[in-house]
Amino acid sequence: MAVFEEQRPRLFALAYRLLGSAAEAEDMVQEAYVRWSQAGPVEVPAAWLTRVVTNLCLSQLTSARRQRESYVGPWLPEPVLTGDGALGPLETVEQRESVSLGVLILLERLTPVERAVFVLREAFGHGHAEVAGILGITEAHSRQLHRRARAHVGEPRKRFESDREHHRRIVRGFLRATLGGDVAALERLLADDVVAWADGGGTATAARRPVYGRARVLRYLSGLTNRPEAAGIAWDIVEVNGEPAVVVHDPGGGLLAVFAVEIADGRVAAVRTIVSPAKLAFAATQLM
Template identity: 75%
Template sequence: MDLQGTGAGERPRTPVDVFEEQRPRLFGLAYRLLGSAAEAEDLVQETFLRWSRAGRIEVPAAWLTKVITNLCLNQLASARRRRESYAGPWLPEPVLTGDGVLGPLETVEQRESVSLGLLVLLERLSPAERAVFVLREAFGHSHAEIGDVLGVDEAYSRQLHRRARAHVGEARKRFGADREQHRRIVEGFLAATLRGDVAGLERLLAADVVAWADGGGTTAARRPVRGRERVLRYLRGLSARPEASAVTAAVAEVNGEFAVLLRHTGELRAVMAVEIGDGRISAVRTLVNPAKLAFAAAQLM
């Protein structure tokens, strides 16, 4: 491992320096694999502990990628069992991405790779398929590199990638609006919801819109709400709650998309992410589970 400084008078780079350079990428990789910011942070720390004991490593980035990917694969097996018994719909933990915490999100593909919608679709994949998909699609690794990470040959990595794309398949939706259009739709959705503007919401919602709410078994709806009329009633019910008048709302970038942050007495209480298709809202995903809001709440401090 090259730990030399980059110029005269600079102190030598330490193993901690090398790891800290890789930390954002490792966190972004683990989050995409797990859909949990808290678990991703834990595995980044475990990777650091292994790194600190590893001794000389010729290619730190490759070694670290292999370690954290395999830690995530082990975690995914138990995570799937927990999610099968989860109370109500399961959604990934939201992450505020305006400050680049999940890496560059400059292209449509990069933003899609962290969207709540795609992360939900990745739950359909086996752990190995998910790892190949993320390493290839989000980070651009070759199949030879992925094979080395997973301990498989290049041909099998290609096979896993084809299978992953087929499983995600037609359900995978590209961003249906440019950034400014998406922002306008989200802002219009927020204003109409807070005012109880039924006509305004009708214009924004697709006929087959679906609303999910992840409350971890608390007050949120336990089943998806499907169709414009039912979603309208659902949203009107939210705006009619007594505490709604004390809620403050703002639009922010969450998982690469614009979303609504709802706070009550200064605390983050909900994140509402909307998915756009053909100029209308095709999905609404609301997170109210306090445990899943903890990472985003800390980002706001």
């Protein structure tokens, strides 16, 4: 039990990066515990558990893809508050990038095994020999899958904002301008090609399609803050998935939404809003 509990945070961080879902990641880790408790002596527990969790996630990814084909509106990953280390160390740009919502969305382009190779290599630093052993493939195949994954994901990653304090200042300015109805300030902050996505999961009011371009996103944001229900809610900036984000609370303290703001070249390049209650459940427990 003690050995498994020591590994649990790392296993959750791995499963979350593979699935983009905190709830599913917890399920995979719990299933790994069941298998661990039923297994005999294990020579290298960390390697054994990594292999079990990775392969459980590969199976889950296959079924998740079918479910997302019928998902209502844009699908976004579940937000996770990371200020307390919930997804492991995020000290480097590469570590923070590996859990950012933008990169997790890009990973949806990959096949399950490409995603596994990418995460094991990029986020956890496993060599190709180790990756091959975990996935039951050859080392040459691991290298090939990694090259293919990087080709799919690599180019858009250049948009990632590396300066954390600079990112926070822009998010703070974005929040002030949005809440204050300062259209001129907000217009200066938004990139020409800014995009806004919203994930309501079919259970909460949200735009069913992405909103493209500065003018349309301005109208979209103004519409959100002008709603009658916006009165009395509270806003704050916290670290979500390694980056500053805006969290919205109702008067009773319940979590209503998370706005993840992606910065590129000093401007807001993307706004990803999660309002689906199911998607907010994990973050809500973190805030308690």
